[in-house]
Amino acid sequence: MVSGFDISFLRRLVRENGHVVRVVIAEHKGSAPREAGTAMLVTAGALHGTIGGGALEFEAVAAARQMLTQDSEWLRSFRKIPLGPNLGQCCGGSVSLQAERFGQHEINHLETLVNQFVRPTTSGAPTELPLPVQKRLREMRSGAVNETFTLTNGWLIEPLETQKLPLWIYGAGHVGRALVATLEGLPFTVTWVDSARDRFPTYIPPHADMLVATNPADAVVYAPDDAQHLVLTYSHSIDQEICLRVLSRAFGGLGLIGSDTKRTRFIRRLTEAGVDVSRLDCPIGNRNLGKEPMAIAVGVTAALLEKIRKNKIKNREVIA
Secondary structure (H helix, E strand, C coil): CCCCECHHHHHHHHHHHCCEEEEEEEEEECCCCCCCCCEEEECCCCEEECCCCHHHHHHHHHHHHHHHCCCCCCCEEEEEEECCHHHCCCCCCEEEEEEEEECHHHHHHHCCCCCEEEEECCCCCCCCCCHHHHHHHHHHHHCCCCCCCEEECCEEEEEECCCCEEEEEECCCHHHHHHHHHCCCCCEEEEEEECCHHHCCCCCCCCEEEEECCCHHHHHHHCCCCCEEEECCCCHHHHHHHHHHHHCCCCCEEEECCCHHHHHHHHHHHHHCCCCCCCEECCCCCHHHCCCHHHHHHHHHHHHHHHHHHHHHHHHHHHC
16 A cells, blocks of 8 residues: 655654665556555664565665665665566566665655655755656646656655554554554554553554553543544453543544444443443454454454545545
């Protein structure tokens, strides 16, 4: 899923690692594993995202880590790579890869941007834009062409990622862990809540912020009004208190793990507590996929992405 240039995630990785190399598919022709705009972030010890796997990705990661050892601002590398037998891939097309090294100097520049990140494919700070690039940007602003990832005249025009949907997950058990893993690379800002640090895994992925609250329900007040809440703790009483707190304030959506029996019980108790339960979604997930934690996570993630898609369509209709 290509959603745009994610400054926030890159900023976090730079803060934690000093420098990060971002590898993006700048262009593809014929059959290719992923489309233009697909990117991955490479640090000395980790990889976030994928450009399609296989030998292409293996070589790109090796080159990116070599770039990390260099000491230069605005360092870039642009390569056109045929996807044939030499790479052990049978796609038959070709891709152009842009690798860019980011540190705090580059992050400071990115923070000043509004709609697009425009830069040359060669090394060096962004300078005055060539006339063809200026023309393309005017066409984007006027609506004559779509604001999409574009390679033109040796320059990349990349839309900045739109605001992510805030997602609050309560519970760091098996389903919570599977769900957080499934959400990596998707347009969500994840806040992960549980009652103690040792309830979380040792490693917290960069796309999730851990929040330890002795009573997880007390964390609800800190969520933004448009947040989606997913409740899947180890305790029915904790689940109920979280649901009551969410239903007593503004929220974007509320999902509760459980059975039809749990749903019936919670609706009765919450109604007696005086809140409107019409927006409580329980059970969550897709039963046809199974009851395994990862199956539940996939179903929940698919439903969240569908909600985003419908909201985008609704917003376009309102604008029109």
